[in-house]
Amino acid sequence: MDFSLSEEQRALQDSAQRFARNELGPLAADVEKSAHPVPRDWMKRYAELGFLGVNTREEHGGLGLPLLDALLVMEEFAKVSVGVAFPVFECCAGPVRIVEALGPPTLAQRVVPQVVSGEMLVAISMSEPDAGTALTDLRTTARFDGEEIVIDGAKRWCSGAGHSEGYVVFCRFDGVQGAKGVGAVFVDRDSPGLTFGQQEELMGFRGVPSADMNFDGVRVPREQLLVGPGGFASLMGLFNIERLGNATMALGVAAGALEQVTTYVQERKQFGKAIVDFQAVQIRLAEMAMKVEAARLLIHRAAANAGTGLPASREAALAKCFVNEATREVTGTALQLMGGYGYAKEYGMERRLRDSWGWGIAGGAIDIQKVNIAADLVGRRFDQRR
Incomplete structure (x- = not known):
């Protein structure tokens, strides 16, 4: 190996x-x-x-x-x-x-x-007011009308909404309930009937647009069907790539925090010497380094095993869950080591801390990943409805 x-x-x-x-x-x-x-x-x-x-x-x-x-x-x-x-x-x-x-x-x-070529961005449109974690409860509908697909409904928490030129929209086809009715359609931003809400003001993720999307009889050519009803599993299989992307973005936040604070503790002096000479600081640095390295290994294992194919669901969930938690811990510790400088906007560590919390919410919350990992371990899905 x-x-x-x-x-x-x-x-x-x-x-x-x-x-x-x-x-x-x-x-x-x-x-x-x-x-x-x-x-x-x-x-x-x-x-x-x-x-x-x-x-x-x-x-x-x-x-x-x-x-x-x-x-x-x-x-x-x-x-x-x-x-x-x-x-x-x-x-x-x-x-x-x-x-x-x-x-x-x-x-x-x-x-x-x-x-x-940098001329287009594509965003994913999954969550709804009553369908986030319970994604198969989504209510946005799609129906075939001759050579067109007609979409009605509302989406929430779409990263890229209003800014991206295209959207992969998860829809319910023909009123079929549960996962069997879920598919996806590609929708262009300028499609008549598609409107966007005001941009959300989030704790972090500045520069990442987020807004509601409203579909009022939006018509797209049938050729823009990505997955019809019954293809939910294939959609979520591909979504494991996004989960590893999520984990990597979080890893970058943590790794950047570790690099920044490592430089800081060697330059910052108290009691006549660099604070890195204090054992308590050394221990914190080591703990952060262990978490960053373990996070990177989990991501790289899942990606390397996937090659040019799809990551395994369990490996993607393990990586995302661990990295999301580790990033919050690393940025919090780094901010504490920097003291007032960490808390000041000018130095950027408080931004890393704010950004660290978003990744454990987006793309499947931390606790949901743990439920999925446990389900894989015991070999069965857990019914959350009963």
Whole structure:
């Protein structure tokens, strides 16, 4: 069992690290201050360097590399900030993977190359006011009307809403209840009948748009059907890629916090010496390092085992759950070690702490991952309704 990266992977990682550290600091500050997403001219720069299509098929303009390679890039961006890393997350681990894997060839050929070139973002639209964790309770409906699909309903907590050009919308077809009725449709932002609510003001995740979506008789061509009723399992199988992306974004936050605080404790002096010389500080550093390394190994195992395919559900859940919790702990400890400097906006650690909490909510809450892990261990699903 070889835990080392290949020469090609190390080169890609180094390239992403240099670009992120040397170029993205001022952009991260602008995104944090304004809460505006990464501008499109920057998206084009990401694209020119290949960072938006690392694991996209070559026929769609990507590099055709395994998922792990894309996660290496994502972590380096996320070390700088969630806001500047979000386009990489959406393009490499987001719903465009569903479009590429399950969409009709004509749709995939229209959408995916635009994503790789930085001209389009695709967001996922799953949650509803009464269907978050209980996703199979969703009420947004889709019905076939000749050569069109008609969508009605409302969505909530859609990251990218109003900003992304395309949406993978989970719908209930033909009134069929439960998972058997759930499928997905690709909807363009400018579709008549699709409107967006006001942008949410979140605790963290500045630069990541989030808003309600309303579908009032939205009509799309039948060719934009991604998965019909009965395909819920295939959708969630692909969603495991997004869960590993979620875990990697959280890992980047934690790893960035560890790097920042390690530098700080060697420079900050109290009682006439650097605070790293105090044993209590050394222990905290070691604890943070152990959590970051363990988190990275869980992610890399799941991604390496997937190759260019899909991550195993259990491995994705283990990675996401552990990393989400570890990131909160690491950023909290780092902030405490920095004292007043950690609590001040100017130095960025409080941003890392705020961002750390979002990943354990998005993409399947921490406790739900634990329920899924337990279900896999005992070999049966737990009925939450009785």
